[in-house]
Amino acid sequence: xxxxxxxxxxxxxxxxxxxxxxxxxxxxxxxxxxxxxxxxxxxxxxxxxxxxxxxxxxxxxxxxxxxxxxxxxxxxxxxxxxxxxxxxxxxxxxxxxxxxxxxxxxxxxxxxxxxxxxxxxxxxxxxxxxxxxxxxxxxxxxxxxxxxxxxxxxxxxxxxxxxxxxxxxxxxxxxxxxxxxxxxxxxxxxxxxxxxxxxxxxxxxxxxxxxxxxxxxxxxxxxxxxxxxxxxxxxxxxxxxxxxxxxxxxxxxxxxxxxxxxxxxxxxxxxxxxxxxxxxxxxxxxxxxxxxxxxxxxxxxxxxxxxxxxxxxxxxxxxxxxxxxxxxxxxxxxxxxxxxxxxxxxxxxxxxxxxxxxxxxxxxxxxxxxxxxxxxxxxxxxxxxxxxxxxxxxxxxxxxxxxxxxxxxxxxxxxxxxxxx
Numbered sequence: 001x002x003x004x005x006x007x008x009x010x011x012x013x014x015x016x017x018x019x020x021x022x023x024x025x026x027x028x029x030x031x032x033x034x035x036x037x038x039x040x041x042x043x044x045x046x047x048x049x050x051x052x053x054x055x056x057x058x059x060x061x062x063x064x065x066x067x068x069x070x071x072x073x074x075x076x077x078x079x080x081x082x083x084x085x086x087x088x089x090x091x092x093x094x095x096x097x098x099x100x101x102x103x104x105x106x107x108x109x110x111x112x113x114x115x116x117x118x119x120x121x122x123x124x125x126x127x128x129x130x131x132x133x134x135x136x137x138x139x140x141x142x143x144x145x146x147x148x149x150x151x152x153x154x155x156x157x158x159x160x161x162x163x164x165x166x167x168x169x170x171x172x173x174x175x176x177x178x179x180x181x182x183x184x185x186x187x188x189x190x191x192x193x194x195x196x197x198x199x200x201x202x203x204x205x206x207x208x209x210x211x212x213x214x215x216x217x218x219x220x221x222x223x224x225x226x227x228x229x230x231x232x233x234x235x236x237x238x239x240x241x242x243x244x245x246x247x248x249x250x251x252x253x254x255x256x257x258x259x260x261x262x263x264x265x266x267x268x269x270x271x272x273x274x275x276x277x278x279x280x281x282x283x284x285x286x287x288x289x290x291x292x293x294x295x296x297x298x299x300x301x302x303x304x305x306x307x308x309x310x311x312x313x314x315x316x317x318x319x320x321x322x323x324x325x326x327x328x329x330x331x332x333x334x335x336x337x338x339x340x341x342x343x344x345x346x347x348x349x350x351x352x353x354x355x356x357x358x359x360x361x362x363x364x365x366x367x368x369x370x371x372x373x374x375x376x377x378x379x380x381x382x383x384x385x386x387x388x389x390x391x392x393x394x395x396x397x398x399x400x401x402x403x404x405x406x407x408x409x410x411x412x413x414x415x416x417x418x419x420x421x
Contacts, residue, residue, distance in 0.1 A: 001061045003037045009054050015040035016047055035065045046075060051082035060145065067149040070158045077134075077165055080142065084135040133169035136187065142166055147198060154202055160211040164218060167191060175226045185230065192223045192239075200246070207250065208259045217266055224270070240271030248293075255297055261306040265313070281321050282314070284332060288339055290314050295346060298365070302350065302357060308364040312371045315340055319375045337376075344372035361396040370407075379415055386411040 001009065017040050020028070031039075038061050045055045059076040062069065134142075143163060150159040174180050174188055196219065202212045220243060227236035244267050250260035268290055269279040282290065291314045297307035322336045347369045351357055357365060366388055373385035386408045393404035 001038070001057065003034065006037055006041050006058075006061075009057075010041050010044065013041065013044040013048065016043035018043070032065075035062075038062050038065065042072065042075075046071075051075075051079045053079075053083060055079050056083065063149060067153050067156055068158055073158045073162050076142075077162070080134045080138050080166075084133065084138060087135060134166055139166045139170075139191075143195075143198075150202075154206055154209055155211060157211055160215050163195070164215055167195065167219075168222070171222045171226055175222070175229045177229075180230060185232070188223075188226060189235065192219060195219055203250075207254065207257050213259055213263060217263070217270075220267075221270065240267060243267050244271065251297065255301050256304050256306065258306045261310050265310065282317060284318070284335055284339070287314050287318050291339070291343055295343065298347075298368075299350065302354065302362050302365055305364050308368045311343070312368050315343060315372055315375055319377075340372060340375045344369065344376065347372060363392060363397040366392055366396055374411070382411050382415045386415065 015037070018036075038058065042058055042062050045058060056076065056079040059072050059079065062072045063076070066072070143166060146159050146162050150156060153159060170191070171188060174184060196216065199212050199216045199219070202209055203216075206212070220239065223239055224236060227233075227239065244264075247260055247264040247267055250257055251264065254260070268282060268286070271280075291311055294307045294311040294314065297304070298311060301307075318336045318339065322333045347365060351362070351365055351369060370385045370388040370392070373381040373388070389404045389408035389411060393401040393408070397404060
């Protein structure tokens, strides 16, 4: 809305100008005229606490000029909620009128005993309660509007939070229901897939957009809980399988996409039976699969830290689970020890057989080898790890020499304790 339209639409309100802290401000922000007029009317609407369709249109105008104004976004959601409530009240009144009309015609809301048919009235009490805070069409329109504003502002937190706030009431309320109607589940699935597609389009342009990744992981957790609460195992399994494929694709496209490696860890640990709400320890088989995937990535680019850290993380988790008795038998623990030794040997083979590594060194590889030797936790392996720490301090990672000297000291103390014991 331009200034003339604002005056016409809000002719019953007096604009509220911005109050300056001083009559002669040292550094006054030079807003353009359109922005000043729009914000003056927005302050008037806020003062009157008017949550109407014209107020909603005003927020659109203001957000187009400043999409980072969180107050305007918050007020917009208040308007959406108020408009939705009014629509439902009107619909409920209509339903009640229809119910009275049907009752006068002999339909009392009970099943006909004579015919056995499921003939009931349309009383509001017989209609499943609506589970959303915002009207579906309003949500669709607003998500599109937010996408348009988010295009040139992909790291605008307010835009991302608005998207989440619109979807959250509907998706979470469905998760708490014992039974939901098929069309509600279909609508939820469509909404989830659409939002995943939107986030993917943003990540295609900026693969390390924190807000996009954060929103994606929230959406996956919420969708997972919804599908599990409704016992839709096929949808639940498909959700995580497709996400795993997506993470793999990103990593294959760019091995150094550390955000994708982080997401792969999230998918591997949240896609289990917890419904995405908590991190699930990997089984021995799954952990071995993850470790081998990371190892192959390490072979392709040995100077890429991400797969090395992923590999070490998987190894440490295996050892930790074995110590905490998360595995059922001695055979499982033996299997873990075997996997750790095998992975350590593979890393050592890479170090020995690659002439470039031998020539220029690779601190990531050596550091990973050290970590796996520590995981083996024998006097011999700990001594080898201490020697590698010394090597890193003097040759391959002199920038962190003090850290490696500290690691060596700790390892030697552990060797001494084990020998004394």
